[in-house]
Amino acid sequence: MPGTLRRAATALALLLSLIVLPTVPAEAADATTARERARVDRVPTPHLDWEPCDQGQCARVRLPLDYDEPAGATVEVALARVPARKPSERIGSLFLNPGGPGASATDFLQRAQAWLGPDVLDRFDLVGMDPRGTNDSTNTRCFADPGDLDRVTGTLAGMVFPLTRAEEATFIDAASTLSAACSGYGRELSSAVSTAEVARDMDVVRRAVGDDKLSYLGFSYGTYLGQVYANMFPDRVRAIAIDGVINPLQWVGTPGTAQFPMSLRMESAEASSAALAGLLRRCADAGSACPLAHPRADFADVAARLRAEPLVLEDPDAGTYELTYQQFISTVLYLLYTEDGVEAVPVLVATVAQLQGDSLTSSRRRSLSAAYHRTAALAVGQERAYANDLEVVPSVMCSDSRNPARPSTWSRLARLADARAPYFGRSWLWGSVSCADRIWNADDEDAWSGPFDRWTSAPVLVVGNVHDPATNYAGARAVSRLLPNSRLLSSNNWGHTAYGVSGCATAHVDAYLVEGTLPAPGTVCTDGRQPFAG
Structure with a gap:
């Protein structure tokens, strides 16, 4: 977190920006459509029985599986709450979503308290809602036999993404098995977990916690949920802050872009490639502070050698195992998610380069393998946070988005993906192959496909x-x-999202959530920690 001087500078910058802040033009908000009002408002306001739990207070609520049939089947949605520290100054509830799709918002509350601003903690009840289909809510289950799920997981997660034609065939076969299972055995819930359904759930829960309008802070995929809510219920917005933002037109797609997979449209791979290239340039400029003599060439050499032949590593608990090119690229990607991880990438590359050297003694190989494990442990997202994420992620993505008809399109676009985004193109591309129209049939007829340009009752x-x-x-x-x-x-910070990383960005978001005060137009936070800055 920023030190005392950085906090002081941030506070001064925020004060100066507020002095010149122009008012936002007053304009009537667009109205929630009659159809959406009918769907959610006819659901009786649930009574929430809050009980003590590890997250603070927990409750469960039953909501319609299909909002067009409110008296029909239901799903159970798990909630957690951390009450405001100053009840007498309480504004209301702040809904938090960490992303995913499918990451646990209830568990997120525990971590978020460490870096949410004091005014936010003082004046809001923090509310986490596990989206339907995930975590402690009713789970999406595509396979009757857990062993079948394990076999598909072993292929998709074990391979990470395919490189060769043979690997592509194996990967597509496993993805097709997953799609068939979610479109068959798991169809009832897989076809009812689109982001729009979660937004409807959130609107009912908003009413249940006593708020007239929604206050929301969402990250990554949670930014798409925030945008869907804002456009479905534009007159029910008190404050929505979204950080690490998804372009909804790329996520959903249009008739003109549907021939490209949503994972290619998103341009996440280009972001990953640009971040790595920028890091390697800074490493080169840092001279002796960089553990790589020629960062860009050294990375390319390590990657090329791994692509040609996996590297044997030693684990004191598991014995020897192979590090593949795909696993290496995945680890580098997740290291780029945090400031500490960013600075560890050159260390990781240097370690692998040494492991690829000739004539290593057993002792030296064990030592370098241990060093690799320590560095790789800084990568976020390496462990699966919940048991059914393989079923949840495609259920949400495929329900929300337009995609090509045939899985073979992913194979055809693989080279293009890597050309557009070196190292990371294939990694991101193959994440959506289960959504190929010919194999995914668990569609949600009530998914939101736009518009995404509605005027909200408060600025976003x-x-x-x-x-x-x-x-x-x-x-x-x-x-x-x-x-x-x-x-x-x-913000100019490194890593995925800015809140809690940039003191400047955090202060601006807090001022907006608490007071409704927006930063001045064109505000750029420049207090982010820069790699190799000394």
Whole structure:
């Protein structure tokens, strides 16, 4: 976190920006459509029985599986709450979503308290809602036999992404098995977990916690959920801040872009590639502070050798195992998600380069293998956070988005993906192959496909950092133009998302959530920690 001087500078910068802040033009919000009002408002306001739990207070609520049939089947949605520290100054509830799709918002509350601003903790009840289909809510289950899920997981997660034609065939076969299972045995829930359904759930829960309008802070995929809510219920917005922003037109697609997979449209791979290239340039400029003599060439050499032949590593618990090119690229990607991880990438590359050397003694190989494990452990997202993520992620993505008909399209576009985004093109591309129209049939007829440009009852704060390796900064800029009542806040920090990393961005978001105060147009936070800055 920023030190005392950085906090003081941030506070001064925020004060100065507020002095010159122009008012946002007053304009009546677009109205929630009669159809959406009918869907959610006829659901009786649930009574929430809050009980003590590890997250603070927990409750469960039953909501319609299909909002067109409110008296029909239901799903159970898990909630967690951390009450405001100053009840007498309480504004209401702040809904949090960490992304995913499918990451646990209830578990997120515990971690979020460490870096949410004091005013936010003082004045809001923090509320986490596990989206339907995930975590402690009713789970999406595509396979009757857990062994079948394990076999598909072993292929898709074990391979990470395919490189050769033979690997592509194996990967597509496993993805097709997953799609068939979710479109068959798991169809009832797989076809009812689109982002729109989660937004409807959130609107009912908003009412249940006693808020007239929604206050929301969402990250990564959670930015898409925030945008869907804002456009479905534009007159029910008190404050929505979205950080690490998804361009909804790329996520959903249009008739003109549906021939490209959503994972290619998103340009996440380009963001990853740009972040790596920028890091390697800084490493080269750092001279002896960089562990690589020729960062760009050294990375390319390590990657090429891994692509030609996996590297044997030693684990004191598991014995020897192979490090593949795909696993290496995945680890580098997730290291780029955090400031500490970013600076560890050159260390990781240098370690692998030494392991690829000739005539290593057994002792030296064990030592270098241990060093690799320590560095790789800084990568976020390496462990699966919940048991059914393989079923949840495609269920949400495929319900939300347009995609090509045949899985073979992914094979055809693989070279293009890598050409557009060296190292990371295939990694991101293959994440959506289960969504090929010919194999995915668990469609949600009530998914939201737009519009995404409705005028909200309060401005939406759009936050993007220029070095984000997952949600392209271009997405934040596009959304700030798309939403007519919004403001863009930019940050120069490294890693995925800015809140809690940049003191400046955090202060601006907190001021917006608590007071409704927007940063001045064109505000760019420049307090982000820079790699090799000394």
